[in-house]
Every structure is written in C-alpha cells, then in structure tokens.
Amino acid sequence: MYYSEVTQLIRLMQERPASYPVEIVLCANNESPHTSLSNSLSGIKTYIQHLESVSYTTSVELLFTQQNSDRKTVVEIGTKGRVSPSSFVDALLRSLEASQTEFTIKGRFNSLYRMGFVSVSPVVSYMINQEIPSAALCIDPSSIKSIAQALSFFTGNTKPPDVDNWDNNYTLLQVFGKRLIVPEYILMMVIIGVSGVSLFFLCSFSFLVGKATMLRKEELSRTWYLLPIIIGITALFLHLAQQLTLVIFPSWQYNDITALIIKLAFGLVFLSFVSLAQYLFSFPLTSFIYGYLLLIVVFINIFIFTTADISLFIPFSAEYLIVYATRSSKKKRGILISAVLMTLPFLPYAVLLDTDTRNNLLRAFFNTNLLGNILFACFAVPFEIMWIRIMVRMKLFGKQKGVSLKQILIELGGTALIVILISLSVSIVRAKTTNEFRNIEQKNIIQTSSYSYTAAEVERSVLFNKAAAKVTVSSSLPVVRYNLHIESESPLPIYDANYPYDSLSIEGSAVFTLDDYPPNPLQLRFSSPADFDSELVITAYILHGSTIIEEKKSIFFRRNSK
Incomplete structure (x- = not known):
C-alpha cells in the first residue's frame, strides 16, 4: 500500500543531497494487530536497538491518510510529558513553509502535549522517550511531491540538534500563519x-x-x-x-x-x-x-x-x-x-x-x-x-x-x-x-472460547541446580501475539533464553518480548534455578476469522527434589 508514493519520495529526495546521512526506514509490526492490544512497536524498536548511538539523531515519521478534507498536513511534535526541541520543530515547520505545504499543528498548544491531552503516533512517542527529537507528518498521498521538497530542504539546511540542550518547556504559538516561540527562560x-x-x-x-x-x-x-x-x-x-x-x-x-x-x-x-x-x-x-x-x-x-x-x-x-x-x-x-x-x-x-x-x-x-x-x-x-x-x-x-x-x-x-x-x-x-x-466497540472486544486452539509440549532436564526447559507451543489457527511470563520463588527466575526478556522490573518475574505474528510452532528455550517452583503463563491471541480470541495456559515447573 502506498508503494508508488514511497518510491516517488525516495527518488525526489535523492535529487538533492543532504548535509548528513539520511536513512529511510520501512518497518513492520509497528501497528497493533487488534485495537484492544497495545502497540508492540517491534519494528522501530529493532531499528533503534541496533543504532550505535542516538546522539545527533532526529526522525520524521510519515503517516499516509485521506481523512482530511482540506488535505492539510497535520504535524505532531511531542508526546505526554515532553515535546521535541524548539530548534528541531521550527526548522521542520520552516521547511514545510518553504515547499508551500499547507499544514496545521495537531493540538495547537504544546502545553496540551506535555499534559497528555493530544493523541499522537506511538512511534513518535517512543522515539522522543528514547531521547530522539521526532515529529510525525500526517500527509495526503497526493501531496508527496511537496513533502519530498520539504524534507529535502530540511535535511539539506538543518543539522540534528544536540539533545544535551533539549528545551522542553517552551511555548509555541501558531496563529493566522504567524509563528512565535517563547523560550523557557x-x-x-x-x-x-x-x-x-x-x-x-x-x-x-x-x-x-x-x-x-x-x-x-x-x-x-x-x-x-x-x-x-x-x-x-x-x-x-x-x-x-x-x-x-x-x-x-x-x-x-x-x-x-x-x-x-x-x-x-x-x-x-x-x-x-x-x-x-x-x-x-x-x-x-x-x-x-x-x-x-x-x-x-x-x-x-x-x-x-x-x-x-x-x-x-x-x-x-x-x-x-x-x-x-x-x-x-x-x-x-x-x-x-x-x-x-x-x-x-x-x-x-x-x-x-x-x-x-x-x-x-x-x-x-x-x-x-x-x-x-x-x-x-x-x-x-x-x-x-x-x-x-x-x-x-x-x-x-x-x-x-x-x-x-x-x-x-x-x-x-x-x-x-x-x-x-x-x-x-x-x-x-x-x-x-x-x-x-x-x-x-463490540467489534473491538477480545473474546474467549471454551474450545482450546493451542497445545504445549514441555521437555525439561536438570543438571545440578540448573534446569533447562524447551516449551513448544502450537496452534490450529493463526496467532497474532503471545504474552509469555514466568513467575518464580527465586529472585532470579531465569538465567538465559532464546528470546529477549525483562527480569528486572518485577522481582521473581520474567516477561518475554516477542514480535507480533510469531512462528507456528513457537519454541521457547530457557534455563532457570532448579531449586524453586516456577510457573510459565502463556496468553495467546488467536485470529478466528475477523475475531480475536484470548486463550491462557499455565505450565508448572516443580523444584528438583534432592
């Protein structure tokens, strides 16, 4: 979808050299597979995690939409608790003006961003929280040429701001085509x-x-x-x-x-x-x-x-x-x-x-x-x-x-x-x-079923006080997301695993981070202390036609008796 617009954007931006390296990132798994499920943002997270550093890095997200009758570009400049630096925002808006792109700032007042009243792109919210000055442009596909000109002007005349001087509490006023930025001091x-x-x-x-x-x-x-x-x-x-x-x-x-x-x-x-x-x-x-x-x-x-x-x-x-x-x-x-x-x-x-x-x-x-x-x-x-x-x-x-x-x-x-x-x-x-x-709203509700669509097979071996487990989860229908977490009596629930996990947020708990649309069957391997009881909770969100069905399973691992 929008393949021709994206290729046209790339071709137009290549015609004008930028003053610093520019990467166009196409991500999958950024959107939630269902409105009742949170955005995993797996695509953009993978990209950010493989960057050497986020210093002197900025991002502009392009969101194609046809909802605006006046075809104005809608600009999102912040998230709850924080807005992008004024130098970055001002440079981006000047680039849009230079390309004669009609635009409006969503929310109008950056105070509403900081107080969390403006709904923004989850990608922009994540990037700003990762100390990357970011903005989103909600554009009409027919305006791709002017947007390409604006981004070319932006990358050719603006340097990424230093996040050490990130000003957050400034006031941006955009009234009747005039813009005024009042710094915090x-x-x-x-x-x-x-x-x-x-x-x-x-x-x-x-x-x-x-x-x-x-x-x-x-x-x-x-x-x-x-x-x-x-x-x-x-x-x-x-x-x-x-x-x-x-x-x-x-x-x-x-x-x-x-x-x-x-x-x-x-x-x-x-x-x-x-x-x-x-x-x-x-x-x-x-x-x-x-x-x-x-x-x-x-x-x-x-x-x-x-x-x-x-x-x-x-x-x-x-x-x-x-x-x-x-x-x-x-x-x-x-x-x-x-x-x-x-x-x-x-x-x-x-x-x-x-x-x-x-x-x-x-x-x-x-x-x-x-x-x-x-x-x-x-x-x-x-x-x-x-x-x-x-x-x-x-x-x-x-x-x-x-x-x-x-x-x-x-x-x-x-x-x-x-x-x-x-x-x-x-x-x-x-x-x-x-x-x-x-x-x-009824269409957005996740349903449950008495029928089981998933099956789990467990292999476990113990060597001294270390247990190695292999859990294979299969499903008769496509699974859009797995939520896997382990509860244990041990302060350190697992030692290592073949999928990323977080064991520091809650003591005695480990939460696995899996991308949406996981493989079928899914094989989870991990090692854990053999001297403590633990429980693996599997929550599967299964696609049944146009309906999402939630199914839960629990697997108990008993401590090794000596």
Missing part, C-alpha cells in the same frame, strides 16, 4: 516580573487606606472564608455529580460531551440548593469585596495551573490582568463586560483545537478523580464569584425580607427542572449515535 523572567508587580499592587491596594478602611476590613473579615468554602463545595458537588452520572449513564464513553453536560447540570442543581444560604445568612452586599476576593483567587490560580504546565501562565496571568483592570467597575454594564473579557484568554483552547484533542480534554474533565475536580473547581470559582458580583449589583443576592420558604423551594425546583430538562434533551438528541459507537 523568557517565560521564567515574565513569571518573576508579573509576580513581583502583582504582589506589589496586592500589598498596596487602596483597600488598606482611605476613609472606608475600617468598613472594608470588616467586610473582608466576614467573607475571606468564602473562598475555600466555595472551592470545596464546588469540587465536592462536581465529584458527586460525576458519580451520579456514571450510575445513570454507564455508557458515557460513547458520548463524552453528553456525559460532561449531565455532570455540569447535576453540579448546578447541587449548587442551587446551597444558594439557600443567601436567604438564611447575612453576606456583604457591596460588589467591591467580591471583586477583591475574585482578584485573590485568580492570582492564586496562576501558580496552581502554572505548576501543571509553565505555559499556562500566559492565559491565567491574562485573566488576572483583566480582573485587576476592571476591579473598580461599579456599573452593571462594566461588570458584565469584565465577565465576558475573563473568558477571552481561554477561547483559543476552545476554538483552535482539533476535534481529537478537544474530545480528550472533555473526556478528562468528566472522568477524573477528586484532585481533578478540585482543579476544575479552582478554574470555575472565579466565574462563580463574578456571577455573585453581578447578582449583588442587580440586587438579587443576599438576605431579603418577605421571602417565604415556599418561594425559595419554587425557585430551586424551577432551576433543577430546567437543568434536568436540558440534560435529557441533549441525551435524546445524541442517543441515536450511541448505538453506532456501541456496535463499533
């Missing part, structure tokens, strides 16, 4: 500068001086505890809403957007009941104090989310500057404009992301742990406080005279009913696609 200088200026203004607020000093200090003493309470309640209700959604919507993974909407809807219902507190307790009714609390929480959020990824400092510090600039707004129009402006730093993450990355984010927002819901609450609380500030200015917040319990219950019931109806409406609209996703 620049980000650190900006963080230090903004933090210093922010602390100066926080410590010299007019809040602490002037005629209204005593009144504002009293209001702060009555409201400071609202921040941890609001964050805690929001996180708790998000977590409870998530558990409730899992109960009533167990197939959420087929419709993650619907699941997230239902989770947020239940969270709003829970919060609406907490809003009873405004009728029972007295809270300050000046928008200034809530503006001050808002400024504090957005300032704290800068450091909370910058801890997750340094480049998130940019949108959260922008939110802080917007809140600070509009903190003195007293009119309803000014406060509403401030609320709208608060969303602007985060709009690029909602608008510019590709569908795959956006779905990963939505899935992470819904299916998270308590800590994740606490972070979600920290992100949402500034908007909750801004909402309270708006309600105060509209005189709709706070303890009011003449409000009966019946009126309160009607208000809460109406809110809950509206939210539930919205959730049900969204569920009904998207329910039609759920069956389609479920049918696809």
Whole structure:
C-alpha cells in the first residue's frame, strides 16, 4: 500500500543531497494487530536497538491518510510529558513553509502535549522517550511531491540538534500563519516580573487606606472564608455529580460531551440548593469585596495551573490582568463586560483545537478523580464569584425580607427542572449515535472460547541446580501475539533464553518480548534455578476469522527434589 508514493519520495529526495546521512526506514509490526492490544512497536524498536548511538539523531515519521478534507498536513511534535526541541520543530515547520505545504499543528498548544491531552503516533512517542527529537507528518498521498521538497530542504539546511540542550518547556504559538516561540527562560523572567508587580499592587491596594478602611476590613473579615468554602463545595458537588452520572449513564464513553453536560447540570442543581444560604445568612452586599476576593483567587490560580504546565501562565496571568483592570467597575454594564473579557484568554483552547484533542480534554474533565475536580473547581470559582458580583449589583443576592420558604423551594425546583430538562434533551438528541459507537466497540472486544486452539509440549532436564526447559507451543489457527511470563520463588527466575526478556522490573518475574505474528510452532528455550517452583503463563491471541480470541495456559515447573 502506498508503494508508488514511497518510491516517488525516495527518488525526489535523492535529487538533492543532504548535509548528513539520511536513512529511510520501512518497518513492520509497528501497528497493533487488534485495537484492544497495545502497540508492540517491534519494528522501530529493532531499528533503534541496533543504532550505535542516538546522539545527533532526529526522525520524521510519515503517516499516509485521506481523512482530511482540506488535505492539510497535520504535524505532531511531542508526546505526554515532553515535546521535541524548539530548534528541531521550527526548522521542520520552516521547511514545510518553504515547499508551500499547507499544514496545521495537531493540538495547537504544546502545553496540551506535555499534559497528555493530544493523541499522537506511538512511534513518535517512543522515539522522543528514547531521547530522539521526532515529529510525525500526517500527509495526503497526493501531496508527496511537496513533502519530498520539504524534507529535502530540511535535511539539506538543518543539522540534528544536540539533545544535551533539549528545551522542553517552551511555548509555541501558531496563529493566522504567524509563528512565535517563547523560550523557557523568557517565560521564567515574565513569571518573576508579573509576580513581583502583582504582589506589589496586592500589598498596596487602596483597600488598606482611605476613609472606608475600617468598613472594608470588616467586610473582608466576614467573607475571606468564602473562598475555600466555595472551592470545596464546588469540587465536592462536581465529584458527586460525576458519580451520579456514571450510575445513570454507564455508557458515557460513547458520548463524552453528553456525559460532561449531565455532570455540569447535576453540579448546578447541587449548587442551587446551597444558594439557600443567601436567604438564611447575612453576606456583604457591596460588589467591591467580591471583586477583591475574585482578584485573590485568580492570582492564586496562576501558580496552581502554572505548576501543571509553565505555559499556562500566559492565559491565567491574562485573566488576572483583566480582573485587576476592571476591579473598580461599579456599573452593571462594566461588570458584565469584565465577565465576558475573563473568558477571552481561554477561547483559543476552545476554538483552535482539533476535534481529537478537544474530545480528550472533555473526556478528562468528566472522568477524573477528586484532585481533578478540585482543579476544575479552582478554574470555575472565579466565574462563580463574578456571577455573585453581578447578582449583588442587580440586587438579587443576599438576605431579603418577605421571602417565604415556599418561594425559595419554587425557585430551586424551577432551576433543577430546567437543568434536568436540558440534560435529557441533549441525551435524546445524541442517543441515536450511541448505538453506532456501541456496535463499533463490540467489534473491538477480545473474546474467549471454551474450545482450546493451542497445545504445549514441555521437555525439561536438570543438571545440578540448573534446569533447562524447551516449551513448544502450537496452534490450529493463526496467532497474532503471545504474552509469555514466568513467575518464580527465586529472585532470579531465569538465567538465559532464546528470546529477549525483562527480569528486572518485577522481582521473581520474567516477561518475554516477542514480535507480533510469531512462528507456528513457537519454541521457547530457557534455563532457570532448579531449586524453586516456577510457573510459565502463556496468553495467546488467536485470529478466528475477523475475531480475536484470548486463550491462557499455565505450565508448572516443580523444584528438583534432592
């Protein structure tokens, strides 16, 4: 498949000499034989293991695809926890521009790569983790000529970067055809500068001086505890809403957007009941104090989310500057404009992301742990406080005279009913696609069978305290993968074997590394201590038509009795 495109690529690249040796590697067994099985990456692993050194080595993976209607080349530049060096990425993108290749960067923001929200090629992920700067180009077969020109320009004008100077925490911005790379040290200088200026203004607020000093200090003493309470309640209700959604919507993974909407809807219902507190307790009714609390929480959020990824400092510090600039707004129009402006730093993450990355984010927002819901609450609380500030200015917040319990219950019931109806409406609209996703998922499930398709023969001999074993495994149907591992009472389960194995990760266990589509029959030879009991567990994944069947066998080796 794509034979003519590959040969054309090789021929075009040979026309222009490179400034260093270039190898075009064609690998087999990089893809999983079944969607439920992990990628073994046997092909690329074999190639990397036979390299003398990975220093001053880079790689660009070409993935042929016809899924993009606009035929743009999609560039993948990193993996979870790490992105390729900025010099390598910038040189590759400049080469694409020089060949007039239209491209887009998957995920748009390299912070999303580092946090693991961008789905990338397993080959690129493996190469980067092996200290090899790498990228993947998802290309349309019809664009092979321009890609060959780009790669020729890249290999002819760029030297492989030194991995000793691998910069990981830079920020790459690609907007409207313009590219800006902000190095890590620049980000650190900006963080230090903004933090210093922010602390100066926080410590010299007019809040602490002037005629209204005593009144504002009293209001702060009555409201400071609202921040941890609001964050805690929001996180708790998000977590409870998530558990409730899992109960009533167990197939959420087929419709993650619907699941997230239902989770947020239940969270709003829970919060609406907490809003009873405004009728029972007295809270300050000046928008200034809530503006001050808002400024504090957005300032704290800068450091909370910058801890997750340094480049998130940019949108959260922008939110802080917007809140600070509009903190003195007293009119309803000014406060509403401030609320709208608060969303602007985060709009690029909602608008510019590709569908795959956006779905990963939505899935992470819904299916998270308590800590994740606490972070979600920290992100949402500034908007909750801004909402309270708006309600105060509209005189709709706070303890009011003449409000009966019946009126309160009607208000809460109406809110809950509206939210539930919205959730049900969204569920009904998207329910039609759920069956389609479920049918696809059913095809990807590995099945089991009561019938045995494999057979194992064992030969074992003992010399002194060393046992030599030969295990022959045969199958009546093709086997796409064997998982073999030995469990032993000995800290060193085996001495040697005719297949690669890992005996260091778990004490008393050895896991064999076999390529997909193994020979039939498979012969495994190994030596082990004869003074300990051991067990060889064989898991075979057998191809039966278009179905994968999992079959397990265990072979026990008893210790040599003296």
